[in-house]
Amino acid sequence: MRIVCCCFSGTGNTERACRELLKKLEERGHETAYFAIRRDAERPSLAGCDLLLIGYPVHGFNAPTPVLKFLKSLDKTQKKTPCYLVRTSGEPLRLNNASGITPKRILKRKGYAVYGEFHYVLPYNIIFRHSDGMAARMQQGMELRLPSDAEKIALMQRFKVKRGPMTRFVSFVCRVEHTAMPLIGRHFKTTEKCVGCGKCEKVCPQKNIHICDGKPVFGKSCVGCMGCVFSCPADAIRPALFNGWRVNGAYSFDAPPATDDEVCKYCKKAYLRYFHEGEK
Numbered sequence: 001m002r003i004v005c006c007c008f009s010g011t012g013n014t015e016r017a018c019r020e021l022l023k024k025l026e027e028r029g030h031e032t033a034y035f036a037i038r039r040d041a042e043r044p045s046l047a048g049c050d051l052l053l054i055g056y057p058v059h060g061f062n063a064p065t066p067v068l069k070f071l072k073s074l075d076k077t078q079k080k081t082p083c084y085l086v087r088t089s090g091e092p093l094r095l096n097n098a099s100g101i102t103p104k105r106i107l108k109r110k111g112y113a114v115y116g117e118f119h120y121v122l123p124y125n126i127i128f129r130h131s132d133g134m135a136a137r138m139q140q141g142m143e144l145r146l147p148s149d150a151e152k153i154a155l156m157q158r159f160k161v162k163r164g165p166m167t168r169f170v171s172f173v174c175r176v177e178h179t180a181m182p183l184i185g186r187h188f189k190t191t192e193k194c195v196g197c198g199k200c201e202k203v204c205p206q207k208n209i210h211i212c213d214g215k216p217v218f219g220k221s222c223v224g225c226m227g228c229v230f231s232c233p234a235d236a237i238r239p240a241l242f243n244g245w246r247v248n249g250a251y252s253f254d255a256p257p258a259t260d261d262e263v264c265k266y267c268k269k270a271y272l273r274y275f276h277e278g279e280k
């Protein structure tokens, strides 16, 4: 079976999840291809695609705008190609399932059949930085789920995720972020710590950053993915309203995973439920 994965990822969590899932599918003898949803990326070829994976991080209980635009740009297919959503989020809240509503609707309109949705909780790229132990436990939580998730895909199992009564409402209200982010992103600034290395320009999936006279200039297409802030080697980017919530620098996943007692206090019950479900 030829499996094509099209993925948007700001800070690498979703890309890692999708690539590891594809690796598991390759081990089962399937042919796979990964395409990044980025403004400067080649258009994925869906010719001969038997199964489509759509990867995205949850942004404000929704899928990010580039993902929705990408789905709207897909050609209509007549053959009801099976499709799975693969998402990552910083919190294990069920409300995050709201983010599957719009992608599912668009895919259905295009002729794709969404068979299921996979969800991995990975360390925040915004709000606050998790400890390395917590990051390692999340990575472990994903790794424990991957083999059975790959099996579900290989067997083309159909399953539904639970969406509570509030999800539609929350998803609708939080969609304001899609309009607000390009405006907020125009006010991103760099400090004197900027060394003009250009990494932020390369990382930005929206091609929203241009280096002028050795300094980044932010355009009108920001989607708030935090890729630039996270990857700046000098921690020089101040993301306007989100400055107090910025997380800079990659996580290490090599630390011993946090024990149940060490799981962070914020949303502890939900994190433990997620970890224990995976361990089962």
Ligand SMILES: Cc1cc2nc3c(=O)[nH]c(=O)nc-3n(C[C@H](O)[C@H](O)[C@H](O)COP(=O)(O)O)c2cc1C
Binding pocket: 008, 009, 010, 011, 012, 013, 014, 015, 056, 057, 058, 059, 060, 061, 062, 088, 089, 090, 091, 092, 093, 096, 122, 123, 124, 125, 126, 223, 224, 225, 226
């Ligand atoms: C603008 C923005 C909004 C976010 N909103 C949510 C959210 O509603 N719920 C959640 O659990 N995590 C949220 N997150 C955290 C990301 O979903 C999480 O860190 C994700 O794994 C990032 O994936 P990436 O590295 O592929 O970009 C948000 C992150 C950003 C940057």
Ligand code: SF4
Binding pocket: 190, 193, 194, 195, 196, 197, 198, 199, 200, 201, 215, 216, 231, 232, 233, 234, 235, 236, 237
């Ligand atoms: S990545 Fe950081 S240091 Fe490099 S150009 Fe961008 S803001 Fe400056």
Ligand code: SF4
Binding pocket: 010, 185, 203, 204, 205, 206, 207, 208, 209, 218, 221, 222, 223, 224, 225, 226, 227, 228, 229
């Ligand atoms: S400017 Fe930064 S936060 Fe905005 S889309 Fe580009 S990388 Fe993401």
